[in-house]
Amino acid sequence: MFVFYYNDFNMANKTKQYCYEYWHPSVATDCVIFGFDGKKLKVLLIERNLEPYKGYWALPGGFLRETDKTAEQCALRELKEETNLVVSEDRLWQLGVFSEVNRDPRNRVISLAYYALVEPCDVVGGDDAAQAQWFDIDEIPQLAFDHAQILAKAREAMRRQIHFDPIGYDLLGKEFTLTQVQTLYEAIQGVTYDRRNFARKLQTSGIVNPLGKKVEGTAHKAPQLFECNKDVFKEKAQSLKFELKKY
């Protein structure tokens, strides 16, 4: 490999192995990982171990490498490195591009942002992250870079997508109670629903199937467990018209 040395005001006496005829920006990915603890929406953040913004909380993410087959692969790789969380690509959704000139104090960095909804799990810090931690969505600390903006956009995107894809159920795991679904939807949409109407709609529509099992060890009447029928959900979502009903 050809290597040479070269100085500029940004970076003195470092190797610059990668040379191009035209200007290239740096490209990074960032992930907004949503979770749900049964009561509140959560977001997974890491504490930065490196400058800039060392010590700040931030979205997990990092630079695209030549070995990353796609930007999605980069996002998932960084997520695993920094939080030990493994997410499958079919649960990763594109959020958008953040390309403001000064969004990173070091360089021109284009961030490709993604989001995912995952079921409750443990996370640990690693690599460039001092630690990883779930935060209540309404108690987010000050974030590095423009990550607050990215997070806000992710909330809105998720809120919209939930009308079309059964992603909400990804937050609940394979089995859940109707109350959990309702609490989740209320947390996401910021509204409340009537428990009886909510339960009836979910069951009669076929979006959930009863598993014939009950939760054990509750200090009250044991609720039934259900699973999500994602095919039915998608079929129902397909019938969406303008404002969801036909004119």
Place this chain on the structure above:
Amino acid sequence: MFVFYYNDFNMANKTKQYCYEYWHPSVATDCVIFGFDGKKLKVLLIERNLEPYKGYWALPGGFLRETDKTAEQCALRELKEETNLVVSEDRLWQLGVFSEVNRDPRNRVISLAYYALVEPCDVVGGDDAAQAQWFDIDEIPQLAFDHAQILAKAREAMRRQIHFDPIGYDLLGKEFTLTQVQTLYEAIQGVTYDRRNFARKLQTSGIVNPLGKKVEGTAHKAPQLFECNKDVFKEKAQSLKFELKKY
């Protein structure tokens, strides 16, 4: 400026002025521009003047430059250069990132894709485009790169967004008839609506305001002209719940 010469299998004896410590991908933008002629949905394409895919039709777009303040600015700049079409930034919507390793035969190129809905207008070719032309959305020629995939995704994104934002009316201009709106929605959603129900809903909801003017020179009863009340539209769209009704 420091300049030196260097060979590799991609590009022999060219100047490589831009050097980085780490690998950087090329970043480009592509635009899917939707139009509407009163009957059919249209898409704006350019004929490529350069290799690769010289002579193929493609989405307007090009490489991100250091002078582009944002990716959006790049997209709009390239659009203007190639088709002479000026679109305002608030009508430009992010579509997604296309980052497959081999999507461009030359190099690793990340494409940031955008879409916009514009009212009918003339376009001309320029710069890297031999010509620019509107195509009926159901009569798209073979496209360069993965642009067919980008276009497909744009159609779907637009179809979803139209539930939440009054972007459909951007295709119609300031004044329009109710039949035009209906034809447009039918073209986008691929369904038909009852003319009376459609008109009533639009008017009683307050989404359109009558202008008290009529179209002139028709070979039949002259239809009224309306304008879109985008604030009302957004307010209505806000009331969307899961499947649009409250549980």
Place this chain on the structure above:
DNA sequence: CCAAAAGTGTTTCCGATACACCCATGA
């Protein structure tokens, strides 16, 4: 026995749907 959450049925109301006839205009 008490607290806490689950389960369940009926009525009301509104909006979506289906449907057909007359009107205005230019050719």
Place this chain on the structure above:
DNA sequence: TCATGGGTGTATCGGAAACACTTTTGG
């Protein structure tokens, strides 16, 4: 006068919304 598309009212139906009491369970 004819062809074309514009404008409009009503009856029905179904799903959404509102609403409260009983049941189960562990403590």
